[in-house]
Each structure stands twice: as structure tokens, then as C-alpha cells.
Amino acid sequence: MVKNLPLFPTTVVGSWPRPPWLVRAFDDYGKKRGSKKKLTSHMDDAVKLALKDQEIAGIDIVSDGEQRRFSFLVVIAEKVAGFELMNIIDLARGRTHVLSTIEEMMLPKSVPQPIATGKIRRNRPIALDELKFARRHTDRRIKVPLPSPYMLAWQAWDYEYSRKVYPSPDDLAEDLVRVVRDEIIALRNAGASFIQLDDPTIQNPLNPEKYMKFLTMLLGHKPRPFKEELNWAVELINESVKGIGGVTLGLHVCRGNWPAPEEILPKGAYGPILPSLLEIKVNQLVLEFATPRAGPIDVFKDYPTDKQLGLGVIDVKNRDVETPEIVVSRVKRALKYFDPDQIFLNPDCGFASGRTWPVADRQTALRKLRSMVEAAKTLREAKS
Template identity: 45%
Template sequence: MANGTLFPVTVVGSWTRPQWLVQALRRRQAGEISLEEFSRIADDAVLAAIKYQEDAGVDIVADGEMRRDNFYSFVVEKLSGMRLMKLSELLDYIKDRAGFEEILRALDVPAFAIKSPIATEKIRGGEEGIALDEATFLKAHTGRQTKVPIPGPYLLTRSSWFEGLSDRAYPTREDLAKDVVQLLRKEIEGLIRLGIDFIQLDEPSISQVVYGDEAEQTFMCAALGSRADPTTELEFAVRLVNETVAGFSGVRFGVHVCRGNWSRKEDVLLSGNYGPLLPWLMRMNVHQLVLEMATPRAGEVEVFKEYRNEKELGLGVVNPRTDEIERPEQIVARVKEVLQHFDPSKIFLNPDCGFGTFAERCVNTPEIAYRKLQAVSAAAALLRREYA
């Protein structure tokens, strides 16, 4: 529950980008404009994203990730030692090229379109942190509660460590993980100081461990780096998340795990219920799991039966990738299914994922995203009346 309100409405993070912002981002990436110039342009986009959310009735707002090219690779701008590399540049270092080729063909995307931050030297953050500038601007422009999504420690470690490129600075992935955790802890300190209410660690690549294919090196949204067997990976992820959040108070922590948000073709996204992941997710010392539950891909809610009320659930109730606007009654019905396993105070409502996980591949228009959030707010109002 946020400030005593049942069924708080929030977002997963990203908002759909206007074309002028994408153009500015490209110019920034090409070095044609400075970070300061880009930030001034992005300020307008953030203000619009906040306004859309507030008007739609969102209780806990985010800045729309408008300054980011995607949910994790933006860290390259903020950290030294990281290089944003295209998959086409990484092909020489990938062991299972044939497996990668199959994924590229299934997605029908060129290797140059997928980018990942790669640790090529010791990573170091500056005073401005990873998202402290975003958080400062957000706090200054909304009176609502605030959420800041940041890349989780497992995601950052897994996607950034690449054999042949990272091992000079970090002989093992474990070595990189130590620095990543310290960096994120510093970031969290800063976000708490700014008064951010909700810090969301994005960890989508966790689900790839369980639901993806068996290629040694794979990507689902972000996971470019190598991985070990699923149990080792999940244990690693739990440990890193717990080390990252240990000892902090005064803020709500969530972990967001989705199964893909790059395409409107549901069949190319990972699917399966959260059952196989829950034993590990429940061991993460966070308040909330932010999960996609709006599509049949997410599977049945019975998987939560044995974890009743163990955590809050950030329940995905609208699909960010469709034109159809979910009806509030439809959302209410889904929430009621979940309420078999959770008290009302444990449920937050949000879309399954962001509306613009990748700046150049947003999955919806602002108009539709806005109407979907309105539907979520309307559903929350109906639920509050019933469960107050």
C-alpha cells in the first residue's frame, strides 16, 4: 500500500518516445550534441511523460526513462569503463554464433540494431550517479510519489561481462559483480537521499535463464553475456540483489522481471508462468515483485498459492504492446483472481512492462499508453470501493 491507498497505480518505467526525442538521442549518440544539450531536449519529453501519467491517475510516477536509449545501456553515458557495443561488433567474441543467428532470424533484426554496454575497463561512476539526474528532475516536477527504475545487479553484470573484452579489467564475472553492486549501492543511497519512494531493479534477464533456449550466450532484451546453468545463475542473481539492497530502509524496493518487450509478436517473446522463478524471487530481500500478468504468456496465478502475502505484487494488468484498451472490469476480474493469494494491501497495479523499453522500438503510441493507464486507474477506483 502506498500512503494508505489500496491498489496504487504505477508504471514499470518507460514511456513512448516522441520522434524529436529519438532524433536528439541519435545526435547525442553520434556526438553531434552534448549531454547537456540533449538533457534540455529530454526535459520537455519527461514533463510530457509525467503529465500523461498524472492525468491518467497514476499514483506513483516515473520519468518515462526518456533520457535513456533503453533500460540498461544508458549507463554507458554515466559510467567510465563501459562501452556501448553493437551485437555486430560482438559477433567475433560470441561462442555460439549459430545460436545467435537463429535468434536474430526469429526476431528479424540485424545484429547492428542490438546494443549492450560492455565493461572493457574498470567501471567507475561519477557524482551524478546513474539516475540521480533523472530522479532530481522528477522530484522537482511532480507532487506524486515517485519510482525510479535502475538496471539490477544481475542484469548489469551478465550483460556487461564478455569474455575477450572484459577479462582484462575483470578476470571473472564475479569480479565485475562486486563493482556493480558497490556502484548500485551508492546509487541507492543517492536516490533515498533525494526522497524517491520506490526503487525498481530491472532484472528481465533472470527469466531468460529459465524460459529461454539453452544457448550458452543468449539475449532476451539484454542478456548478451555468458551464463552458467540455471540454478547457478539464479543463485547468483539472488545473492547480487540481496547484496545490493542490504541495510537500506526508507524506500520500497521492487524487482521487475518480464519476458520480453521488444516486439508486438507475442509468439517471439518468452512465455511460461512464474512458478519456476518464484523460489528464487521470494528469496530476494525486496518488498515487491513487479510481474507481467496481463497476457496468456504469463500463465496461471495459482503459482502464488504457496507464497501467500510473502511479498507485494506489482501486478501487470495491461499489455503495453496492443492497441486494444483493456476494460476496467476485465482488469478488476484479473485482480480478483490474484486476490485469492494476496491481501488487497499487497497489490499494486501497473502495465506488464514499459511502453518504450527501447527508445527506437517503442511498442505503443502515447495516446494508447495514456488510455491504458486510465483504464488501470478506473479499475483501481472500482477495487478501492469494493475493498475499502
């Protein structure tokens, strides 16, 4: 657990807008116009910049901004053996209605999908190098986000390419749990303060006609009935964190974060999935509440909990920068259901879940973090 933090600690969900020169360096490397050494040097610089931005803003628990990752999901295939990265448009071809759904949902195109085509093996760490580098460049506590095994079981099993090795998503999930669990332990042992499992997929049962339908069409899954689906999610995540102490463990749940208009993105209050989220044995739920798509925080009225709440107080997709007063008012709503020492302040999600689809520019993101930190100061002063 993270100790000796101020009241209302401030943190981020993970990703930070990548500088244009980093995006270019990745492109050049992909087109064999740049060396690995040059790309690594750009990634190192971008991480230092992301850390410095968060320090300047006054964030208590920082991340490396996920600068080295293509996305919060694809990182698994970048590091773990047994995956192939398949272009989502190529995968969609010949599969009924998938291409039209990608258009309708305005999903980022040319995105690689991490598909399990071989035996999944963590033959090297996933985020340990990220943590070690960040540790050398900041004195702040560090949060490391990882993809949740439940999200991966949905995203990485394909009926055409995975079945030879893993007859069903359940079979794949066993290995995913092991991989994620081993990484959590390695990160804990290396001094991570906060390890966060990202899982936008767990809210899909709220929106069966949106992203879940898309994944079903794309990858050939058979969704389970509502409660059974959630029980599966709880079981996989709990297996991956079982008995692990000495670090704050969080679960981040949002409704997707790509630059499509609000009316296209999934929405729905947490209410129906909240009992399941509370069964998950993490210290903190990191939830979006600034976007109206997440519904009101009053869903906690019927579910008092001892867990910490990573309260989303910044709408990452809204270009307007929240004033500290707005942030304070959002925290006050949460104080109806949580004690002050249960609440952490964070934006709803990362500012750039994927390298090529930031939802905010860096300057706007920085101003939003500053507002959040100002609000935390006001709230602390009111309590002292």
C-alpha cells in the same frame, strides 16, 4: 516504504514512449548536427510531458518515463565509468550463430551493448539527476528504475573484452553490486519513494533455449545449473539492497519487451523461479501477469507471501486497450492469494524499454493507464 497511499495504488514500470522530436534530437546529436544544450532541453520537455501524461491518467506513483535513457539497460554505460558501448551486430560478427539468432528472435538491431572493458566506477550518479528534475515538476511520488546487478553481470561481461579487467562475470558482479547499491542509497537519500531493480534476465533459466542461449553465444558466458544460476541472482540482488530501509524496493521481472510477435518472445510461468524470487529482500515483486506468456497467477497458491505484488494488469504489447472491467477481473484473480493492501496495479512492463523500439504509441499507452486507474477506483469503492 511508501506511506499514505490509497488502496490498490497505481504505478508504472518505468519507460514511456518518447516523442518523435526527442528521438530526432538524439539522432541529430549523435550525428553532430545538434548541441548538447538543445538535446537536454528536448529531454527536459519530454520528461515534463511524460509526467503530465501520468498525472492526467491519475497514476499515484509516477516515473520520468526514462526519457533520457537509450534503454533500461544501456543507462548504466551512459553514466558509469568502465563500460564501452558496442554495437550488437558488430559484436555478433564472427561469433557462431549469433547473427542468425538475432534475426530469428527479431531483436532490435543497432543496439549498443554495455560491455565492461575497464574498472567499473560510479564516478557520478546514475539516476539521481533524473529524480531531482522529476521532483521539481511533479508532486506525485516518484519511482526510479535501475538495472539489476544480476542482469548487468550477464549483459556486460564479454569473454573477449572484459577478461583483462574481470576474469569472470563473478568478478565483475562484485563491482556492479557496489555501484547499484551506492545509487540506491543516493536515490533513497534524495527522496525517491520507490526504487525498482529491473531484471528480465532472472527468468532466462525458464527459457534456456531463448535469450539465455543468445547471450551465451554472444558474450561467451557459461550458464550454471538451474538452481545455482538462481542462487547467484538472489545473492547479487540481496547484496545490493542489504539493510537499506526508508524506501520501497522492488524487483521487476518480465520476459523481455521488444516488438516481436508473441510466439517469438520468451514465455513460461513463474513457478520454477518463484521460490528464488521470494528469497530476494525487496518489499515488492513487480511481475507481468496480463500477457499469457507469463502464465497464471495461481503459481502463488503454494507460496503465500507477505511481500507486496506489483501486479501486471495491462498487456503493453497488445494494441487492444483493456476495459476497466478486464483489469478488475485480473486483480480479482490476484485477490485469491494476496490481501488488498498488498496489491499495486501496474502495466506488465514499460511501454518503450528502449528509445528506438516502443511497443505502444503514446496515445494507446495513455488510454491503457486510464483504464487501469478506473479499475483501481472501482476496486477501492468496492472495499469502502
